[in-house]
Amino acid sequence: MAIIEMDDLIKNGLDRALELMAVAAHNSFRFGNRNTMKMVSLGNEELEEIAEFCLSMADMSPLAARDGRFVMELIKEPNGFLLFGDKRKSDFNYDCGACGFRTCAELNKADEVESLTAIGPSCQFKNINLNIAANAAASMAWRLGLHCRVFGTLAMAARALEIIDADITASVSVSVANVDPYFDRHKFWTKDYWDEIFKKEFPTFGRGFIGAIEDDD
Amino acid sequence: MSLERSLKQFEDDRKEAVRIAARLLLASGTTSPRVGGVGECTTHILDDACDIEDLCQQMEKMSEEKKAWGFFKRDAMMLRDADAVLIVTSLRSLTDPSDINCNMCGRLTCDYLREEEKLPNEPGVAFTGPLCIFRANNIAYAIDGIVSMARNLGIDYGVFWSVGAAAMRMKILPKATGFSLGVAISVTEKSPFRDIPLKYDEINQRTMNDRIIQRLWPQFRSIYS
Numbered sequence: 001m002a003i004i005e006m007d008d009l010i011k012n013g014l015d016r017a018l019e020l021m022a023v024a025a026h027n028s029f030r031f032g033n034r035n036t037m038k039m040v041s042l043g044n045e046e047l048e049e050i051a052e053f054c055l056s057m058a059d060m061s062p063l064a065a066r067d068g069r070f071v072m073e074l075i076k077e078p079n080g081f082l083l084f085g086d087k088r089k090s091d092f093n094y095d096c097g098a099c100g101f102r103t104c105a106e107l108n109k110a111d112e113v114e115s116l117t118a119i120g121p122s123c124q125f126k127n128i129n130l131n132i133a134a135n136a137a138a139s140m141a142w143r144l145g146l147h148c149r150v151f152g153t154l155a156m157a158a159r160a161l162e163i164i165d166a167d168i169t170a171s172v173s174v175s176v177a178n179v180d181p182y183f184d185r186h187k188f189w190t191k192d193y194w195d196e197i198f199k200k201e202f203p204t205f206g207r208g209f210i211g212a213i214e215d216d217d
Numbered sequence: 218m219s220l221e222r223s224l225k226q227f228e229d230d231r232k233e234a235v236r237i238a239a240r241l242l243l244a245s246g247t248t249s250p251r252v253g254g255v256g257e258c259t260t261h262i263l264d265d266a267c268d269i270e271d272l273c274q275q276m277e278k279m280s281e282e283k284k285a286w287g288f289f290k291r292d293a294m295m296l297r298d299a300d301a302v303l304i305v306t307s308l309r310s311l312t313d314p315s316d317i318n319c320n321m322c323g324r325l326t327c328d329y330l331r332e333e334e335k336l337p338n339e340p341g342v343a344f345t346g347p348l349c350i351f352r353a354n355n356i357a358y359a360i361d362g363i364v365s366m367a368r369n370l371g372i373d374y375g376v377f378w379s380v381g382a383a384a385m386r387m388k389i390l391p392k393a394t395g396f397s398l399g400v401a402i403s404v405t406e407k408s409p410f411r412d413i414p415l416k417y418d419e420i421n422q423r424t425m426n427d428r429i430i431q432r433l434w435p436q437f438r439s440i441y442s
Contacts, residue, residue, distance in 0.1 A: 029364050029376055063317075088321075095285040096378065097336045098396055100322070100347025103285075113323040120350075121323025124396065125378070127350050131357030132364075135249060139365040150250045150358070152351070156319065168321055170354075 010078055010176050017144050017174065018080040021137040025084065028136035030129040032092045037133055038166055042081040042158070047071050050157045057157075062197075067153045069188045070181075077177040082137050083158050085166020086130045088112075088122035098124035117156040119167035127168055134170040146174040149182035235300040235404045238372050239264055242303055242363045242402065249362030251355045253317070257309040258359045259391060261384075264301035273297050275383040282340045290418035292379040297423065298409030299375070299401035304384045305360055310353035311335075311345065311395025321350040343382035344396050353396040363400050373403045375410030 004012075018041055025039060042050075054068030090104035099121050101107040113120050134150055141148040155171035158164055175181055198205070220228075243260045251257070263269050273293040280289035296302065309315075314327035324330040324347065335345045360376060367374040380399025384390050390397055403409050414420055 028361065031376070031378065061317075093285050094343075094378065095283055095341075096343040096382065098344040098346040098348050098353065099350075100333065100336060102336065102342065110323065113320060113325055115318075115320035115325055117317075117319045118321045119323075120320045121347070122321050122350060124344070124346070124348065124350060124353055127321065127354050128357040128360075128398070131252075131354045132361045135358045135361035136365070138250060139361065150252075152252055152317075152319075 014078050014080055014146075014174070014176055017141065017146055018082065020144065021080075021082055021140045021172065021174070024140035025082065025133040025137040028133045030132060031125045032129075034091065034129075036086055036091070036126075037130055038085045038164060039133070040083050040164060042083055042163065044075040044079075046158070046163055047075050047079075047081055047154075049161060050154055050163075051075075053157045053161055054153065061153075064153050064157065066185070066188045067151065070185055071154065074173070074175060074177075074181055077175060077181070079173065079175040079177070081154075081174075082134075082172045083155060083164055083169065084130055084134050084137075084171065085155075085159065085164040085169045086126050088119055088126060088167035090123035090126065092123065092125050094125060096124070116160040118159065118169070122168050130168060131170050134172055137172045141172065141174045147177060147180040147182055148172065148174045231404055232300070235402065236264055238367075238370055238404065239301040239303060239402060241370065242366050242372075242400070245366035246303070246305060246359040246363040249358040249365075251358060252351055253315060255315075257307060257313075257352060258355050259306050259308060260359065260363075261304045261306070261390060262301060263304070269296060269299065269302055271387065272302065272380065272383055275387050276379050279343075279379070279383055279386065286343075286379070289379040289383075291413070292377045294418045294421050294423075295375060295410055295413065296377070296380065296401050298403065298405075300403050300405070301401070302380060303363060303400045303402070304381060304390065304397055305356050305363070305400070306381075306390050306394040306397040307348075307353045307356050308391055308393040308395070310348040310350075312393060313352070314349040315351045317351060319351050322347050343378075344385070348395050356396060356398055360398055360400060367400075367402060373405070373408035373410055375401045375408075377401065 051068045051071035054064040058065035089108045093104050095103045099107050110121055138148050138150055151171045151173055155169035159169045239262045246260050273296050276289045276293040280286050314330050316327045318326045322330050333347055336342045338345050377399045381397030385397055
């Protein structure tokens with residue numbers, strides 16, 4: 001019997017896993033019984049492009065930059081990335097009001113507002129269907145024992161780079177790295193930066209009794 | 218003929234299974250991903266038939282408000298066959314935008330969204346948008362967490378937005394709720410959420426029963442006895 005090396009097993013398994021995740025997402029529950037969602041799998045080349053874009057956003061969004069630094073590390077080990085997108089207009093005719101317009105027709109007629117992250121205003125139920133699909137993929141990844149995280153930032157960056165023709169996006173990243181790379185990502189922030197931000201956001205944390213300012217220098 | 222003891226036991230156990238399953242589904246929905254890793258969803262279980270009936274009546278009332286909501290009646294009839302209902306809420310989508318300026322709501326920045334006037338809470342409005350869509354999307358993950366567990370447990374489920382809208386109108390959810398959706402579950406041999414006749418709000422097991430047994434039998438009995 002032919003021997004298949006571990007690296008090949010892992011790589012082939014990851015490919016199968018991505019396909020199964022795609023099937024789970026494709027067949028997930030959706031309102032209105034419609035499947036208008038688009039889905040693509042991205043490789044390391046596209047992810048590197050996304051990471052560079054995220055890094056270029058550092059001034060505007062420290063979170064995007066963190067995820068950019070993270071992706072640069074992530075692609076060093078076998079990983080997969082599913083990107084989901086959909087158009088923003090409603091074809092449900094629910095007239096629910098969640099988007100701020102009384103009827104779906106009003107939403108569909110409203111002026112389009114473009115930005116790097118998404119095109120709005122978008123139908124709440126389109127968003128729900130899209131994110132249910134993302135969770136179905138994540139749920140399959142979880143069952144298959146993959147490291148997994150759902151990413152908004154990377155999906156938005158992919159849209160800005162026109163990797164997918166969509167108004168709203170979501171994404172699921174999976175990995176078979178030796179250590180789960182998705183959580184406790186402290187190494188992507190320096191200690192000084194973290195301390196500075198914490199002090200800015202929670203200025204009263206270091207204060208003593210009834211707000212007296214303690215000299216901590 | 219009265220029910221046999223073993224059959225009564227089966228009915229009791231079936232109901233107990235629903236109670237346990239509903240709580241497991243709540244667990245799965247609660248631990249599903251949240252956008253930005255920020256929690257803001259709650260799940261509420263209705264497993265009392267009277268509570269579910271109240272909800273159904275509210276849905277039927279709302280079905281009269283708008284032509285587009287005519288299907289609420291049908292949903293209500295399906296819900297009457299459900300053993301329990303889980304309602305998932307988003308507590309920050311109405312009042313606390315996520316501050317990431319994602320533009321999914323079409324207002325470019327979260328500050329613009331804060332300034333925007335909300336739809337009034339009046340008949341014909343289910344959710345008083347514009348909501349923070351980024352936040353409300355969390356419900357999608359919670360719902361699929363519930364659905365995923367229901368499938369693992371082999372429990373029949375149906376997802377209804379009419380349930381969330383009616384529960385909000387009844388004010389049985391937390392005050393800050395901006396958006397909510399419902400999942401009905403059933404532990405029965407035939408899913409009450411599939412194979413639904415077109416006029417299900419008029420023609421269903423309950424109304425058939427009412428017409429045939431409740432209406433014809435008393436008449437038949439009084440004539441032929």
